[in-house]
Amino acid sequence: MDVDLILLECEDHMTKAVDYLKHELRGIRTGRASTAMIEHVKVEAYGSPTDLKNLASLSVPEPTQILVKPFDPSTMTDIIKGIERADLGLNPRPEGKQIRVPVPPLSGERRRQLAGQVKSMGEAAKVAIRNARRDANKHVDQAEKDKASGLSEDAAKDMKNEIQELTKKYESTVDSLVEQKSREISEV
Numbered sequence: 001m002d003v004d005l006i007l008l009e010c011e012d013h014m015t016k017a018v019d020y021l022k023h024e025l026r027g028i029r030t031g032r033a034s035t036a037m038i039e040h041v042k043v044e045a046y047g048s049p050t051d052l053k054n055l056a057s058l059s060v061p062e063p064t065q066i067l068v069k070p071f072d073p074s075t076m077t078d079i080i081k082g083i084e085r086a087d088l089g090l091n092p093r094p095e096g097k098q099i100r101v102p103v104p105p106l107s108g109e110r111r112r113q114l115a116g117q118v119k120s121m122g123e124a125a126k127v128a129i130r131n132a133r134r135d136a137n138k139h140v141d142q143a144e145k146d147k148a149s150g151l152s153e154d155a156a157k158d159m160k161n162e163i164q165e166l167t168k169k170y171e172s173t174v175d176s177l178v179e180q181k182s183r184e185i186s187e188v
Contacts, residue, residue, distance in 0.1 A: 003151060003159065006139045010163055013132035014170040021125040021177060028118055030184040032063045033103040038090070043082030045075045055079060056099075068092070068099040106185070115182045122178035126171055133167045 026036035035058035042049040052058070056070040056079060068083075070076050076094055083092045083101060089110075092101045106114070137160055143149040144156040151159075 003140075003143060003149065003155075006136050006143070006159070007162060007166075009139075010132050010136035011166055013135070014129045014166060017125045017128035017132070018170055018173055018177070020128075021121060021174060024121055025118065025177060025181045028114055028121075028181060028185070030106075030181075030187070033060045033066050033101075035060060035066060037088065037103070038066060038068075038083060038086070038101065041082050041086045041088075043075070043078050045078045045082075052079065052082060064103050064105075066090075066101040066103065068101060069097070070099070073097050111185050114185045118178055118181045118185065122174050125174045129167055129170045129174070133163055136163045 026034075027040060035053075039051065039053040039058055041052045043052050043055055044050075045055055052068070055072070055075055056068045059067045059069075061067050068079060070079055076097075076099060079099060080092045080094060083090055083099075090101050090103065092099050140151070140156050140159045140163070143151045144153065
């Protein structure tokens with residue numbers, strides 16, 4: 001494997017791990033309403049599970065409420081059932097041709113649970129980053145053993161140091177994302 005390709009692939013995997021974490025954290029509830037809380041809720045509509053954002057327009061008219069306006073009014077009951085089944089602690093209420101989803105304030109215990117959930121998501125992202133580091137280091141070792149690649153022992157050591165620097169960079173990004181989300185959750 002090409003030496004430059006090893007670093008590119010490693011960084012790509014680490015970037016994907018951080019992007020996935022960001023995506024997952026958007027769905028975690030904080031003290032105020034956000035459409036991200038429910039946009040990926042799966043709704044059984046038209047015979048297959050569909051993301052809510054593809055079935056309705058979502059908005060936040062007030063900090064404690066999400067407004068769901070279905071594109072097709074016949075899917076209202078399916079949308080309500082989907083939100084209830086998602087087990088987010090939300091209680092959707094139909095109102096004419098739209099659905100209001102009040103977002104109740106978080107209790108202290110629920111805030112601690114969510115903070116713990118955020119922390120475990122961060123750890124999962126770090127594991128993915130470390131796995132990318134491990135794979136890249138294996139490729140460097142393989143390239144060093146393969147005399148055709150022309151990778152010297154010193155060059156291999158430099159590459160491993162570079163991979164370690166990438167790992168530190170992405171792990172610190174994960175730490176700051178987790179800390180920021182935990183702060184948002186604990187705000188009353």
